[in-house]
Amino acid sequence: MQFASVRVITDDVARLVEFYERATGLEARWLAEQFAELVGPSCTLAIGGAQTMALFSPGAAVPESxxxxxxxxxxxxxxxxxxxxxxxxxxxxxxxxxxxxxxxxxxxxxxxxxxxxxxxxxxxxxxxxxxxxx
The missing domain is CATH 3.10.180.10 (2,3-Dihydroxybiphenyl 1,2-Dioxygenase, domain 1)
Incomplete structure (x- = not known):
């Protein structure tokens, strides 16, 4: 098994992506309007909108908690x-x-x-x- 990524769920994808781009110097790869990844040499930080979880598991992830x-x-x-x-x-x-x-x-x-x-x-x-x- 290989640990591949961490995903953070947020109500404001653009704001969080901008923070991590500035904090890490990595450029986000946008895969959808509500989903982006910052790929580093050892792991990927994925940032998804709350809507991405609501599609499959309503209430499973609570942003900012x-x-x-x-x-x-x-x-x-x-x-x-x-x-x-x-x-x-x-x-x-x-x-x-x-x-x-x-x-x-x-x-x-x-x-x-x-x-x-x-x-x-x-x-x-x-x-x-x-x-x-x-």
Whole structure:
């Protein structure tokens, strides 16, 4: 089995796609008016409108209700990303300023426009880098 993607359901696909394009530097691939993908080297972030779920499973996904999952992006320099992201308009809500975590990663936690948690992180220690080696 291969983990292929994460899909976020939203009431405003264009707004969320624009945020992730600006936050990641990836260009979205629009497959339908209510569905786009940002394809990265290791995973795909899919963004779908609430209507895409209503077609098959009404009520199965509730936009803007996530409070537990975190979308994580590996970056080269967390502090540089913090400076870049806080220069965007609108500025994303910063939940955690750049912090070195006990497991050896430097981490910046923000919220996307729907309130989903997004972590930009970089391994600092040799052990942390080894965990990410595939």
């Amino acid at each position: 996530n409070r537990s999952a975190i979308l994580e992006f590996l970056v080269e320099d967390v502090d540089r990303e913090h400076k870049r992201l806080t220069g965007l308009a609108p500025v994303p809500e910063v939940v955690q300023e750049p912090t070195t975590m006990p497991w050896g990663n430097r981490s910046l936690l923000v919220r996307d426009p729907d309130g989903n948690l997004v972590n930009f992180f970089a391994p600092l220690t040799g052990e942390a880098r080894a965990r990410l080696a595939r």
